[in-house]
Amino acid sequence: MGGQCEPIAVIGTGYVGLVTAAGFAQLGNEVWCVDIDADKIARLERGEVPIYERGLAECLEQNRERLHFSTELSAALEHARLLFVAVGTPPTYSGDADLSAVNAVVAAMPQSDRHALVMKSTVPVGTGAAIRRILAEQGKEGFAYVSCPEFLKEGSALADFLEPDRVVVGDDGDWAGDAVVDLYAPLGAPLVRTDVASAEMIKLAANAFLATKISFINEIANVCEETGADVVEVARGMGLDKRIGSSFLKPGLGFGGSCFPKDVSALKQLAGNSGYHFQLLTAVIEVNELQKRRVVGKLQKHLGSLVGKKVALLGLAFKPHTDDMREASSLVLAARLQADGANVSAYDPVAEGEARKLMVGVQFAGGALEALGDADACVIVTEWPEFTELDWRQAAEQMAGTLVVDGRNCLDPAAVRAAGLTYEGVGRAGAP
Ligand SMILES: NC(=O)c1ccc[n+]([C@@H]2O[C@H](COP(=O)([O-])OP(=O)(O)OC[C@H]3O[C@@H](n4cnc5c(N)ncnc54)[C@H](O)[C@@H]3O)[C@@H](O)[C@H]2O)c1
Numbered sequence: 001m002g003g004q005c006e007p008i009a010v011i012g013t014g015y016v017g018l019v020t021a022a023g024f025a026q027l028g029n030e031v032w033c034v035d036i037d038a039d040k041i042a043r044l045e046r047g048e049v050p051i052y053e054r055g056l057a058e059c060l061e062q063n064r065e066r067l068h069f070s071t072e073l074s075a076a077l078e079h080a081r082l083l084f085v086a087v088g089t090p091p092t093y094s095g096d097a098d099l100s101a102v103n104a105v106v107a108a109m110p111q112s113d114r115h116a117l118v119m120k121s122t123v124p125v126g127t128g129a130a131i132r133r134i135l136a137e138q139g140k141e142g143f144a145y146v147s148c149p150e151f152l153k154e155g156s157a158l159a160d161f162l163e164p165d166r167v168v169v170g171d172d173g174d175w176a177g178d179a180v181v182d183l184y185a186p187l188g189a190p191l192v193r194t195d196v197a198s199a200e201m202i203k204l205a206a207n208a209f210l211a212t213k214i215s216f217i218n219e220i221a222n223v224c225e226e227t228g229a230d231v232v233e234v235a236r237g238m239g240l241d242k243r244i245g246s247s248f249l250k251p252g253l254g255f256g257g258s259c260f261p262k263d264v265s266a267l268k269q270l271a272g273n274s275g276y277h278f279q280l281l282t283a284v285i286e287v288n289e290l291q292k293r294r295v296v297g298k299l300q301k302h303l304g305s306l307v308g309k310k311v312a313l314l315g316l317a318f319k320p321h322t323d324d325m326r327e328a329s330s331l332v333l334a335a336r337l338q339a340d341g342a343n344v345s346a347y348d349p350v351a352e353g354e355a356r357k358l359m360v361g362v363q364f365a366g367g368a369l370e371a372l373g374d375a376d377a378c379v380i381v382t383e384w385p386e387f388t389e390l391d392w393r394q395a396a397e398q399m400a401g402t403l404v405v406d407g408r409n410c411l412d413p414a415a416v417r418a419a420g421l422t423y424e425g426v427g428r429a430g431a432p
Contacts, residue, residue: 204266310343323354
């Protein structure tokens with residue numbers, strides 16, 4: 001693999017598109033970014049970064065002269081032959097992936113034999129084949145197509161982009177696949193070069209497997225609560241087995257975010273549409289939904305009726321180090337608590353702006369201690385480091401009650417108890 005700089009285009013400047021653009025600019029490539037959201041493009045042109053992601057603002061600033069932003073495709077088509085597609089593919093009501101944004105991009109392509117669409121968006125298996133069919137029907141068969149799924153994790157997205165575990169390139173063995181391989185060569189990552197359908201499936205299967213691991217350890221945690229074992233010890237003992245590995249073995253309030261829920265559901269639907277009933281994924285989804293609600297039972301166990309009780313939620317984003325609120329467990333939890341008559345206060349270090357739009361009737365605080373003021377109970381929803389470092393004696397002074405539900409098992413139970421508080425983790429019934 002030689003490795004070369006070449007101008008590229010990125011269509012869709014959300015979490016994946018912007019990180020992809022920043023990453024390739026960091027590697028020395030000119031990047032032409034296109035989005036239909038004129039406000040987003042105007043902000044990016046002014047040097048503002050619309051999302052929170054560690055190191056992203058600095059990376060965009062450092063590489064400003066190589067990054068170009070526009071709502072128009074024309075400059076991108078003029079300068080770049082590889083057009084990375086990173087538009088959203090949210091779930092439809094049926095659980096299938098909504099491909100309308102992808103289809104809009106395909107429809108906007110001109111006739112060309114020097115361009116390629118490089119699909120970063122997560123799409124069902126068969127999408128690449130369908131797109132090539134559509135391009136051919138429109139007389140654009142000269143357009144090449146590459147599947148190049150993205151595996152970055154929000155919260156460490158730029159680092160993941162620059163140091164990927166692997167790069168997957170699915171193509172027809174033509175110039176476009178070679179060009180994408182060359183573009184990624186400087187990262188020195190293991191390469192999986194394969195056909196388009198297999199590349200599409202690798203992405204869906206990887207996310208479904210990780211989600212399965214989470215639901216599995218959540219069920220083990222629930223059994224631990226019934227039997228007196230401590231799931232933190234259990235996960236440590238399991239994770240040291242190299243065949244299992246320790247990542248994604250952390251029980252909590254269930255998985256959320258813009259990827260796992262929709263990708264698991266999309267794979268289940270894809271299987272169903274092809275005549276196969278994917279039983280395991282049905283259970284993974286159900287366990288996850290129940291897990292988000294279990295915390296309400298824990299609150300009721302200690303507080304009785306929640307009517308008129310104040311519950312403080314610490315952390316709102318679906319995971320730390322991001323402001324992404326899509327499918328966050330905090331949304332389900334706040335709504336459940338309000339439905340049971342509780343008053344909900346909340347604090348998140350970076351997600352308040354997004355959360356305010358989604359959480360009606362919640363009282364937002366400027367800090368953790370403020371959110372805990374007069375609270376009967378506190379729930380750690382997102383494991384931001386500032387909550388693990390909280391002074392629990394100070395916290396206890398603020399609270400009216402004593403209950404701390406550690407929804408992410410991120411606190412030191414002894415420190416919480418030493419402050420005179422009652423500690424409830426996930427799957428830690430037997431913990432000291
Ligand atoms: N967020 C993640 O962690 C992650 C990780 C891996 C893969 N993915 C996949 O990558 C894709 C993008 O995800 P995201 O989280 O970045 O989405 P996002 O919603 O943050 O960004 C999508 C962007 O595309 C823009 N857009 C929509 N239609 C467009 C069009 N026709 N032309 C140009 N721009 C258009 C939107 O305005 C938006 O800015 C999805 O398929 C997702 O499943 C996401």
